[in-house]
Amino acid sequence: MSGTSSGLTPPADAVAPVRHPDAPAPGEPLGAHYGQCFGCGGEQPHGLRLEARAGDGVSVTAEFTVRPAHQGAPGLAHGGVLATALDETLGSLNWLLRTIAVTGRLETDFVRPVPVGTVLYLDAEVTAVAGRKIYSRATGRIGGPEGPVAVRAEALFIEVKVDHFTEHGRPQEIRAAMDDPDQLRRVRAFEVNP
Ligand SMILES: CCCCCCCC/C=C\CCCCCCCC(=O)SCCNC(=O)CCNC(=O)[C@H](O)C(C)(C)COP(=O)(O)OP(=O)(O)OC[C@H]1O[C@@H](n2cnc3c(N)ncnc32)[C@H](O)[C@@H]1OP(=O)(O)O
Numbered sequence: 763m764s765g766t767s768s769g770l771t772p773p774a775d776a777v778a779p780v781r782h783p784d785a786p787a788p789g790e791p792l793g794a795h796y797g798q799c800f801g802c803g804g805e806q807p808h809g810l811r812l813e814a815r816a817g818d819g820v821s822v823t824a825e826f827t828v829r830p831a832h833q834g835a836p837g838l839a840h841g842g843v844l845a846t847a848l849d850e851t852l853g854s855l856n857w858l859l860r861t862i863a864v865t866g867r868l869e870t871d872f873v874r875p876v877p878v879g880t881v882l883y884l885d886a887e888v889t890a891v892a893g894r895k896i897y898s899r900a901t902g903r904i905g906g907p908e909g910p911v912a913v914r915a916e917a918l919f920i921e922v923k924v925d926h927f928t929e930h931g932r933p934q935e936i937r938a939a940m941d942d943p944d945q946l947r948r949v950r951a952f953e954v955n956p
Pocket residue numbers: 769770795796801849850853854856862863864865866867893894895918920922924927928936939940946949952
């Protein structure tokens with residue numbers, strides 16, 4: 763069964779997404795947006811360590827290897843972890859728009875169980891933009907990049923300013939991020955006018 767709720771249908775005045783001229787070239791690894799990110803960071807022992815690459819247009823591909831820490835049922839990936847992989851892949855589209863945006867809505871279809879040890883091959887693209895609203899979709903396949911679909915999602919991301927994080931984040935992590943030149947460089951790669 764699949765379907766899309768009305769919150770994920772672009773309005774009539776939505777436009778096609780535009781790849782930012784300074785977006786990473788197709789094939790280029792995007793790297794982590796934050797080392798402590800559970801989705802893409804290298805500093806989270808049980809994190810997904812998802813590795814995304816720029817695609818053509820406003821699209822990305824990514825890979826995530828399911829490890830024992832990611833189980834729900836015995837030997838199978840937890841659905842929330844798979845949703846995280848989709849969310850993170852969709853979030854990495856920000857690099858191509860050079861926009862900071864957070865997930866407002868994420869609708870996920872779980873089509874096939876995903877065993878521990880599986881590589882999940884993900885792809886995602888922005889489908890439309892309407893003001894601050896960014897509409898996107900993602901697919902996760904198993905067995906290879908052309909293998910059967912295991913999960914898919916449609917999402918609405920909402921553009922925010924850096925203030926979203928500095929106002930709502932816990933002060934100790936925000937201070938550490940602001941003291942980290944690599945982190946500031948990454949934020950600038952997302953936002954044209956930091
Ligand atoms: C140096 C300092 C360190 C900085 C470090 C920064 C580096 C970070 C870089 C990159 C980050 C990328 C992170 C990727 C990680 C993966 C992605 C995630 O998991 S993100 C986490 C989960 N998401 C949230 O925590 C959002 C929580 N929600 C909110 O904060 C608000 O609700 C927010 C910002 C999403 C919207 O709030 P409003 O007050 O700004 O805007 P309103 O007016 O409510 O919504 C705008 C439009 O969107 C629609 N909208 C909003 N939420 C919707 C929903 N759930 N469904 C349908 N429409 C929705 C509304 O109807 C409105 O539409 P109409 O303009 O009137 O047409």
